[in-house]
Amino acid sequence: MTTSAAASATAALSTPSSVNPHRSSSALRLPASLRRSHPNRFLSSSPSRSPLVPVSAMASPAAAGETSSRKKLIIFDAEDDLAASLAKYTSELSAKFAAERGAFTVVLSGGSLVKALRKLAEPPYLEAVDWSKWHVFWVDERVVPKDHADSNYRLASDQFLSKVPIPADQVHAINDELSSEGAAGDYETRLKQLAKNGVIELSPVSGFPKFDLMLMGMGPDGHVASLFPGHPVVNENQKWVTFVKDSPKPPPERITFTFPVINSSAHIALVITGAGKAGAVHKALSEGQSTSDLLPVEMVSLQNGELVWFTDKPAVSMLSSI
Numbered sequence: 001m002t003t004s005a006a007a008s009a010t011a012a013l014s015t016p017s018s019v020n021p022h023r024s025s026s027a028l029r030l031p032a033s034l035r036r037s038h039p040n041r042f043l044s045s046s047p048s049r050s051p052l053v054p055v056s057a058m059a060s061p062a063a064a065g066e067t068s069s070r071k072k073l074i075i076f077d078a079e080d081d082l083a084a085s086l087a088k089y090t091s092e093l094s095a096k097f098a099a100e101r102g103a104f105t106v107v108l109s110g111g112s113l114v115k116a117l118r119k120l121a122e123p124p125y126l127e128a129v130d131w132s133k134w135h136v137f138w139v140d141e142r143v144v145p146k147d148h149a150d151s152n153y154r155l156a157s158d159q160f161l162s163k164v165p166i167p168a169d170q171v172h173a174i175n176d177e178l179s180s181e182g183a184a185g186d187y188e189t190r191l192k193q194l195a196k197n198g199v200i201e202l203s204p205v206s207g208f209p210k211f212d213l214m215l216m217g218m219g220p221d222g223h224v225a226s227l228f229p230g231h232p233v234v235n236e237n238q239k240w241v242t243f244v245k246d247s248p249k250p251p252p253e254r255i256t257f258t259f260p261v262i263n264s265s266a267h268i269a270l271v272i273t274g275a276g277k278a279g280a281v282h283k284a285l286s287e288g289q290s291t292s293d294l295l296p297v298e299m300v301s302l303q304n305g306e307l308v309w310f311t312d313k314p315a316v317s318m319l320s321s322i
């Protein structure tokens with residue numbers, strides 16, 4: 001990434017409230033679907049000659065003293081630029097939460113997200129980040145042994161965690177020796193204990209855990225975590241952690257955070273790359289949605305936090321006006 005591109009990304013990420021949504025929406029060639037009827041949808045700009053093609057931000061309307069959420073869509077020319085920006089974003093949040101509360105709770109998904117984290121394990125972040133403050137969790141896990149090729153823990157361990165000095169007892173993997181029901185219950189119990197100890201914050205709004213940062217991917221069908229389109233667990237509103245035994249994507253048995261937990265997060269970075277995701281991105285960002293057929297990715301909606309979509313050009317290629 002060039003210096004100017006990096007600066008552009010930083011400004012966008014760190015000063016969301018400075019973006020004027022009205023100016024952006026008229027001057028920056030939004031897709032019609034984003035311009036017309038979605039006050040709470042993303043805005044997007046496309047500065048010419050920049051390797052980044054973002055930048056959008058706006059706050060949802062909220063009554064004074066109540067909750068607010070911010071959403072941004074960032075479109076990168078190249079996945080390498082996305083990875084660089086994601087590393088910067090994550091390291092800045094790490095510094096902020098480490099200073100504010102002495103801990104940084106980070107939730108990982110599996111899949112392509114993990115590769116996008118690679119620059120965090122390189123200079124300057126490898127030395128600059130205070131890894132001792134990190135507590136790592138999984139938004140979902142497959143019910144397989146930890147050393148299995150399908151394990152989200154193994155993927156993160158091989159490609160990221162083994163390269164950074166996070167204390168082993170702060171890596172909170174899902175128990176791979178239990179049934180799916182047992183592992184979901186066990187993980188929820190452990191999260192509750194960590195909330196009691198003050199490692200995990202609780203949302204004063206929802207009472208569900210408020211993780212500092214969730215780093216999530218999305219499948220080509222619009223699933224997030226192990227919450228698949230049309231599956232009843234997308235409506236779970238009591239449990240923190242649940243399970244599925246009939247995932248349409250193998251392996252069938254999985255453990256997953258529920259939407260109330262996901263949507264109580266302080267920050268979510270949703271990393272979506274590649275043409276295979278373009279259909280779901282198009283559906284998610286199109287107007288005229290009925291609330292009955294929302295994709296899981298469309299159900300990611302923070303009560304009081306910041307949701308940033310990190311995308312590349314192939315992923316947004318069906319958004320005709322970008």
Ligand SMILES: O=C1O[C@H](COP(=O)(O)O)[C@@H](O)[C@H](O)[C@H]1O
Nearest residue numbers: 109110111112113217218219225
């Ligand atoms: O099965 C899963 O898929 C999603 C998406 O994976 P991707 O490779 O298409 O990015 C992932 O976010 C989730 O954690 C994983 O269990």
